[in-house]
Amino acid sequence: MIYILDDEAGAQSLYIRGEQHKYLIKVRRHKEGDLLSFRSRENLKMLYSYKIESVEPRGAELSLVASELKEVKSAKELHIGWCIIDANSIEKVLPSLCEVGVSKITFIACERSQKNFKIDFKRFERIQEASMQQCGRSSYIEMDSCKSVQEFIKAYSDVKVFDFCETTLQECSNITTVLIGCEGGFSPKERELFASVQSFRLDTPMVLRSESAALAVASKILF
Numbered sequence: 745m746i747y748i749l750d751d752e753a754g755a756q757s758l759y760i761r762g763e764q765h766k767y768l769i770k771v772r773r774h775k776e777g778d779l780l781s782f783r784s785r786e787n788l789k790m791l792y793s794y795k796i797e798s799v800e801p802r803g804a805e806l807s808l809v810a811s812e813l814k815e816v817k818s819a820k821e822l823h824i825g826w827c828i829i830d831a832n833s834i835e836k837v838l839p840s841l842c843e844v845g846v847s848k849i850t851f852i853a854c855e856r857s858q859k860n861f862k863i864d865f866k867r868f869e870r871i872q873e874a875s876m877q878q879c880g881r882s883s884y885i886e887m888d889s890c891k892s893v894q895e896f897i898k899a900y901s902d903v904k905v906f907d908f909c910e911t912t913l914q915e916c917s918n919i920t921t922v923l924i925g926c927e928g929g930f931s932p933k934e935r936e937l938f939a940s941v942q943s944f945r946l947d948t949p950m951v952l953r954s955e956s957a958a959l960a961v962a963s964k965i966l967f
Contacts, residue, residue: 745772746781746880749873753782753792754811761803769804780806788882789815816882818845820966822919825896825903827854827926828861829954837955838868839875841885844959845966848886852923854893855931863889893934896923897941905943906961907935913944916965924958 748768752758760768768774776799782792791814794806824841826834828851841849851863865887872884890896897903903921907930930938946952946960 745877747791747877748780748782749785749877750782751784751786753784754787754790754808756808757797758782758794758806758808759803760806765803769799775799779809783882788884789813791882814882816880818847818966820845821847822962822965823848823850823900823921824958824962825850825852825890825893825900825921825923826958827852827893827924827930827954828857828863829926830858830861831864831867833953833955834863835868835871837959838871838885839878840959841962842872842875842881843879844962845881846885846962848888850888850890850896852890852893852896854926855934856928857926893923893930894937897937903941905938905941906957907938907943907945909943909945911942911944912947913961913964919965922961922965924954924961926954 748764750758750760750764768780774780774796776796778796780794780796782794783790784792791812792808793810795809796804797807798805822845824846826849868887869884875881876884890899900921903923904919905923907925946957946964952960
């Protein structure tokens with residue numbers, strides 16, 4: 745764990761208890777004198793260093809020793825327009841998308857998205873927090889929703905489409921927005937919208953699941 749999220753981070757002293765105490769003291773075996781890094785949700789760019797002053801059976805007291813403005817993010821930005829799939833599948837790959845540096849995800853209700861799939865942004869935020877503390881990232885993935893593929897393409901004229909086509913992705917330095925379909929891909933009606941939009945595929949003979957495609961495309965573009 746690179747840092748710990750705590751809403752009280754920035755105060756001159758912190759008192760940790762409960763699950764946080766159990767993890768840091770009993771699992772990670774931190775002791776008096778150790779230094780720990782913290783960030784607060786209100787100001788994620790600030791990194792605070794705390795020293796463990798005393799350890800008790802159910803808590804520990806820490807004192808602030810240093811603070812610095814330290815933003816950790818990808819050198820490039822990538823916005824994924826992602827046609828809605830099962831939330832369980834999104835949750836499995838979301839930590840990895842956070843770690844590789846995706847800056848924004850817009851969830852799109854496309855024609856082949858099942859209507860019973862619901863997006864829980866609060867739950868996604870909690871999943872991101874666990875990933876952020878592990879990888880050191882100092883910002884959430886911005887999340888939004890869109891009513892249709894047509895609306896998304898109209899809003900983002902720079903979009904490139906990941907689809908079944910002949911063009912293999914080679915040069916990707918200029919890609920900032922990418923559209924990825926759900927299971928089963930895009931409908932014929934949606935593909936008609938791509939006439940003036942550049943489409944690409946990855947250089948693999950395998951058919952990727954939507955969540956695998958999201959991670960593979962993001963990794964290719966951002967690294």
